[in-house]
Amino acid sequence: MPPLKPPVDLSTFRALDIRVGTVLEAGLLEGTRKPFLALEVEFGEGVGTLKSAAQLTRRYDGGSLAGRSVLAVVNLPPLHLPGFTSQCLVLGLVNPHDPGDVVLVAPDGRAANAGGADAGEASGATAPEPGWPLG
Secondary structure, three states, rough: OOOOOOOOOOOHHHOEEEEEEEEEEEEOOOOOOOEEEEEEEOOOOHHHHEEEOOOOOOOOOHEEEEEEEEEEEOOOOOOEOEEEEOOEEEEEEEEEOOOEEEEEEOOOOOOOOOOOOOOHHHHHOOOOOOOOOOO
């Protein structure tokens, strides 16, 4: 396991705007040194749709992510990659034994999208609507 990082003030953590969003589209991002998926994520009113480049190709493909709820930091500066600007950071856990293996961090259930569909009923869990911040 990697060593514990230095402590941060609670105010530093609270400065991050972490929200739930729904992946609208995802596909392989071409022209990058490492494999990335280009995601389009809807965060709802106040934030809207943002793009993200995520190194998730080991476990996910574009088709498997469409419609999934994710957590993302929406107030970081844009990250410029060749031919793509990442506007938010989708959160994932990195396998300490294999840094290319990343697992998405997501809320229970599925967030209701603009169409009002809520797949969380099947599992008995419903996630907050897109745009809800981490509180």
